[in-house]
Amino acid sequence: MTTQPQLPRAVAPREMAPQLQRAGMLDRVEERLRRLLNDEHRRWRTSDTRGAGLVESLAELVAVGVDRVRPVILLSGYLAAGGDPEAPEPVDAAAALELLDTCTLIRGDVRDNAALRRGIPTLHVSRAAEHERNGWAGEARRFGESTATLAGDLALSLADRLASRLPATAWQLWDELRVERAVGTYAHEAMAAEYLDDPWPGQCISGCDRGCTAGWYALRHPMRLGAALAERPDLDAAYDSYARSLHAAWRLRGFLDGGPEYDWDAELLREILLEREERGIAERLIRDLVDRASTTAAASPLATGWCEELESFAVRMASEKR
Known part of the structure; x- marks a missing residue:
């Protein structure tokens, strides 16, 4: 045969x-x-x-x-959710x-x-x-x-x-983003005018305020918008948790490194508060927040390769600027 x-x-x-x-x-x-x-x-x-x-x-x-x-953040949220x-x-x-x-x-x-x-x-x-x-x-x-x-x-x-x-769901998030961002910006300006603006990102670490221009607009809203466009409402809570942890790490890194939002009063506060030991504590806090964001990404039902990418993205966002 x-x-x-x-x-x-x-x-x-x-x-x-x-x-x-x-x-x-x-x-x-x-x-x-x-x-x-x-x-x-x-x-x-x-x-x-x-x-x-x-x-x-x-x-x-x-x-x-x-x-x-x-x-970049919106498209990461969209593709991680399996979007086309x-x-x-x-x-x-x-x-x-x-x-x-x-x-x-x-x-x-x-x-x-x-x-x-x-x-x-x-x-x-x-x-x-x-x-x-x-x-x-x-x-x-x-x-x-x-x-x-x-x-x-x-x-x-x-x-x-x-x-x-x-689509309607995504547009509702867009509308929410615009309104909360305007109100958050005003709140920030008013606090600065009233000498109540604290450069130390304590509220970011303990939990974002509603309307926070730095966290809700920069990370949380774009990621949720990406999930909505991919028709993955099940990721809303995971993206919210990921964005909150990463936002806090990012703001803390900005304070330590003197980013553009942190002017002379932040520099003075760093000189007063952040000796070597205190800076080490802050660095460990950043690592803990990044680990928290990475754990959230790893436990989420994301498209192939995107759990690892969101973990790497968290590390890059909060890394020390050289």
């Missing part, structure tokens, strides 16, 4: 690594932002050249935002988050009278300088600040345009 030759068994293609999945989606986010702003610039260039100038200023600031922290990497909705949501972040940065720069943002002059400073060079009527400072405020309004309008296409 003749034996039929055995055909080689088909080998299933290896699943793409989490980092490569996310990188591919981030490329699409970049393209989405570029196309949106180019289309808006083209629209106004033919009807109102001054309006086109406002779009151009916003596009320049968006283009130099290389970190894309919020999109080819779906358009998470790309729109990530682009909307970046525009919302840009709006907040512009307005924060006006409040703080900051000179630079992402290595270029802040929008209110550059537009005030333009006013002075051209000898226009009115006060240059007020022109710069009003122009920057309008650019923030434009960024917010474009973000809402993208978010309006999201």
Whole structure:
């Protein structure tokens, strides 16, 4: 009897690594932002050249935002929940988050009278300088600040345009994010004005306050939004726990290393409180918080490779800056 030759068994293609999945989606986010702003610039260039100038200023600031922290977190939450990497909705949501972040940065720069943002002059400073060079009527400072405020309004309008296409559950989270972020920002500014703003992130460690601009907006909301887009409401509690622990570690690291949100009063407090022994205690607390976040990720029903990636992400977020 003749034996039929055995055909080689088909080998299933290896699943793409989490980092490569996310990188591919981030490329699409970049393209989405570029196309949106180019289309808006083209629209106004033919009807109102001054309006086109406002779009151009916003596009320049968006283009130099290389970190894309919020999109990275949202897409991590989405892909870890088993979301389809080819779906358009998470790309729109990530682009909307970046525009919302840009709006907040512009307005924060006006409040703080900051000179630079992402290595270029802040929008209110550059537009005030333009006013002075051209000898226009009115006060240059007020022109710069009003122009920057309008650019923030434009960024917010474009973000809402993208978010309006999201499924109902995701849009509700987007709406919640926007409102809580505005209220949280006001609360932070009011506490600073009343000399009640404590640079030590004690409340972050003991548990985020509702509306906390640093934790709820930066980590918790984007991750939950990613889960909603992947239709995984079962991950809501796990993502909430992961984000709270990681947020506390991240804020504590910012205090120890002197991040941009921690000015001279935080530096003074570090000098008074953090001798070698106290700093060692704080470092151990960071490690405990990262371990807590990693344990949550490891115990969650996530897509292949994403438990490990979220554990690594927690370590990177809270690592000491060199």
